[in-house]
Amino acid sequence: MQTLLDILLKIRFVLLFLLLEAISLVLLFKFNTMQNSVMTTAANGVSGWMLKTESGVTGFFYQGRENRLLAEENARLQSELFRLKDSLYMASLPQSGGDVVVARVIDNSISHDNNFITIDRGSDAGIDEGMGVYSPSGVVGVVYKSSRHYSLVLPLLNSKSSVSCRIRRLDSFGFLEWDGGDPAYAWLKDLPYHSGAQLGDTIVTSGFSQIFPKDIPVGVVSDVQTDATGVAPVVQVRLTVNFNRLGFVYVNTDTAPDELIQLNRMKK
Amino acid sequence: MVIDFLRKLLIVIPVLLLQVLVLDRIHLFGYATPYLFIFLILISDVKTNPAERMLWAFAMGLVTDLFSSTPGMHAASATLLAAIQPWLLGLFVSMDRREQFVPGLESMNSRQYFLFLTVGTLVHHIVYFILKTFSFQDWSVLILRIGASTLLTVVLMAVCEYVFRVKKRRRR
Numbered sequence: 001m002q003t004l005l006d007i008l009l010k011i012r013f014v015l016l017f018l019l020l021e022a023i024s025l026v027l028l029f030k031f032n033t034m035q036n037s038v039m040t041t042a043a044n045g046v047s048g049w050m051l052k053t054e055s056g057v058t059g060f061f062y063q064g065r066e067n068r069l070l071a072e073e074n075a076r077l078q079s080e081l082f083r084l085k086d087s088l089y090m091a092s093l094p095q096s097g098g099d100v101v102v103a104r105v106i107d108n109s110i111s112h113d114n115n116f117i118t119i120d121r122g123s124d125a126g127i128d129e130g131m132g133v134y135s136p137s138g139v140v141g142v143v144y145k146s147s148r149h150y151s152l153v154l155p156l157l158n159s160k161s162s163v164s165c166r167i168r169r170l171d172s173f174g175f176l177e178w179d180g181g182d183p184a185y186a187w188l189k190d191l192p193y194h195s196g197a198q199l200g201d202t203i204v205t206s207g208f209s210q211i212f213p214k215d216i217p218v219g220v221v222s223d224v225q226t227d228a229t230g231v232a233p234v235v236q237v238r239l240t241v242n243f244n245r246l247g248f249v250y251v252n253t254d255t256a257p258d259e260l261i262q263l264n265r266m267k268k
Numbered sequence: 269m270v271i272d273f274l275r276k277l278l279i280v281i282p283v284l285l286l287q288v289l290v291l292d293r294i295h296l297f298g299y300a301t302p303y304l305f306i307f308l309i310l311i312s313d314v315k316t317n318p319a320e321r322m323l324w325a326f327a328m329g330l331v332t333d334l335f336s337s338t339p340g341m342h343a344a345s346a347t348l349l350a351a352i353q354p355w356l357l358g359l360f361v362s363m364d365r366r367e368q369f370v371p372g373l374e375s376m377n378s379r380q381y382f383l384f385l386t387v388g389t390l391v392h393h394i395v396y397f398i399l400k401t402f403s404f405q406d407w408s409v410l411i412l413r414i415g416a417s418t419l420l421t422v423v424l425m426a427v428c429e430y431v432f433r434v435k436k437r438r439r440r
Contacts, residue, residue, distance in 0.1 A: 013318040013351075020326045020347045027333070028340030028399060 085136070085248075099254030101125045103133075103151070105246045110157055110183040117153040119249060122146045132205075132212035132252040138240035139163060139218045140249050142211060151251070156218075157183050157243055165218050166206040167197055167235075173206050176218060176237065183243050185222065188235040197224050197235045212252060276324070283308060284328060288335035291424075299409075300416035303342075303389075303396070305332060307425045309350050310388045314357060314369040318350075325350035345396040349388060356391070360384045372433055382426065389421050390414070 008015070086102050103125070107118035121127055123146050131143040133153050141155035142163070154161050156178055163176045165188060174191040188203060201221040207214030223236035287305045294301055309325050329346035333339050360380045363369045373381055393414045401410055 013322075016319050016322055017347065017351045020322055021344055024326070024329070024340040024344035024347065026340070028344065030339075 099252065101127060101251040101253055102248060103127075103251055104248045106150075108243070108246055110243045115155055115157045115243075116144070117141065117155050117246065117249075119151050119153060119251070120149070121251065122149045122151050124148050125251075126253045127151050127251050128253075130211060132216075133249050134212065134216050134252070135241055135246060135249045137217070137242070139205060139212060139216055140241055140243075140246065143251065153249075155243060156186055156239060156241075163212075163218070164206040164208050165203050167191075167195065167221070168202045168204050168215075170195060170197065170201070172197075173208070174235070176203070184239060186219065186237050186239055188221075188237050189227070189232075191233050191235065193232060195233055197221050197233060199224070203235075203237050210254075213254075280308065280324070280328060284331050287332055292332070292335065294420075296420060297416065299413050300420040302417065302420045302424050303332075303393070304421060304424050304428070306346060306349055306389065306392050306421070307385075307428060309346060309353060310385060310425075311371050312350075312353065314354050314363060314371075315367060318354070321353065322347050322350045341396055341399045344399060345392050348395055349392045352391070353388065356388055357384060359387075373429060382422070385425050386418065386422050389425070390418050393418050393421070 101121055103119035103121035105117055106120050107116075109115045109117075117133075117140070119133070127143055127146045129143055129145060133140045133143060133155075139156060141153045141158070141161060143151050144154040145152045156163065156176065159178060159180060161176075161178060164173065165176045166173050167188075172192050172195040174188045174195075176186050176188050178186040188197075191197065199221055203218040203221065205212040205214060205216040205218060217240045219237035219239040221235050222238040225234050225236065226232060227234045283305050287303070291302045291304055305328050306325075308328070309321070312321050312324075325346040326343050329341075329343035332342040332346075357363070357369075357371055360383060361371075361376050369375060371381060371384060376384070397410055397414050397417070401413075
C-alpha cells in the first residue's frame with residue numbers, strides 16, 4: 001500500500017497531465033461538429049449554448065453593423081421573393097386571378113386546441129368574414145374576423161373549423177375537422193358509407209361553398225377508420241400545409257353572390 | 269499566495285482578451301493565425317509547481333476554446349506545452365529546476381531564447397492544428413498553416429518581449 005502511494009505521489013504530475021488531456025479530448029470529441037462527423041455522438045445542446053454565448057459576447061463588439069446590413073438585405077430579398085412567388089402563383093392560378101389578396105402571417109399558433117392565425121391585411125384590402133385562406137401548398141383556413149388592417153383566420157387546426165372537401169379520385173364529399181393533437185393530421189367526416197377511400201388518395205376542396213375555389217389541395221389520406229357506430233368511414237388526412245412554417249397566404253375574395261350567402265344562412 | 273494568483277490573473281486576462289477578440293480573427297494570407305497566449309506558458313518560471321503551470325495552461329486554453337468554438341483543442345495543446353516546458357528549456361540552457369529561472373533576454377542569450385520560443389511554439393502549433401484539422405489528407409495545407417502561424421506567433425512574441433519585458437527592465 002505504501003509503495004503504491006509512493007508511486008502515485010511520484011507520478012502525480014503525470015496523472016494530472018493525463019487527466020487534463022482526457023478532459024480536453026472529451027470536450028473535443030463531444031462538442032465539435034467537425035470532429036463529430038469523424039467520431040459518432042453529438043452534443044448539440046451544449047455546442048449551441050457555447051456558440052450562443054460566444055456570439056453573445058463577441059457580438060457585442062462586432063455584429064451590430066453586420067446585423068443591420070443583414071436585416072436590410074433580408075427585407076429586400078423577402079419583398080423580392082414575395083413579388084416573384086406572387087407572380088408565379090398568379091400565373092398558375094386555375095381561375096381568373098384578380099380576386100386574390102396576398103397577406104403575410106404575423107402571428108400563428110399550432111399548439112392549442114383552438115388555434116388562430118393573424119394576417120396583415122383587413123377589410124381595407126377587401127377581406128371579409130368567411131373568405132377562404134390558402135397558401136401555395138394548400139388550404140389554410142377561413143377568415144374569422146377582420147378589422148381595417150388585420151384579419152383573424154380560423155385555420156384548419158381549430159376545433160371549430162369545418163371545410164367541405166372532396167376525395168378527388170372518388171368524387172365523394174365530406175367535412176374536414178380537427179380534434180386537437182398532431183398539427184399535421186385532420187379528419188374527414190360525414191363521408192358516404194362505402195366511399196372506398198384508400199391510403200394515398202388526394203383530398204381537395206369541393207368548391208361547393210365558394211369559400212375556396214375548386215380543387216385547392218388539402219391533404220392525403222393517411223388512415224381509414226370507422227366512427228363509433230362502426231359503419232361510417234372516418235378518414236385521417238395528412239395536411240399538405242405545414243402550419244409551422246406559414247410565411248404568407250392568399251385570401252380568396254371572390255365570394256359567392258350575396259343571394260347564395262343568404263340562402264346558406266337560412267340553412268342554419 | 270492569493271496576491272500572486274491575482275497578479276497572474278491581471279496579466280492573463282488582458283492577454284486572453286487580446287487573443288479571443290483580436291488575434292483569433294486574424295487569418296493572414298488565409299493561413300497564419302497567431303496564438304500569443306502560449307507566450308505566458310513558455311516564459312513561466314521553471315520553479316513553478318508543474319501542476320500549477322498545467323492548470324493555468326488548461327484554464328487559458330479552455331477560455332480561448334470557449335470563444336473560438338474549438339472545444340478542447342486549445343486546452344489539450346496548451347496543457348501539453350505546459351507539461352514539457354521545463355524539459356524543453358533544458359535543451360537550450362543549463363539550469364537547476366529547483367531554483368528560480370524565468371526564460372527571457374535577461375537570463376538567456378537571444379539566440380538560445382528565440383530558438384526556445386520557436387521550438388515551443390512549433391510543438392504547440394503542430395499539436396493544435398492536427399487536433400483542429402483532424403486529418404492528414406491536406407497535409408501540405410496543414411504544414412503551411414503550422415509554419416505560417418508559428419512564424420507570426422514568434423514575431424508577436426518578440427514584439428511583446430521588447431515592448432513589455434525589456435522596457436520594464438530598463439525602467440528599473
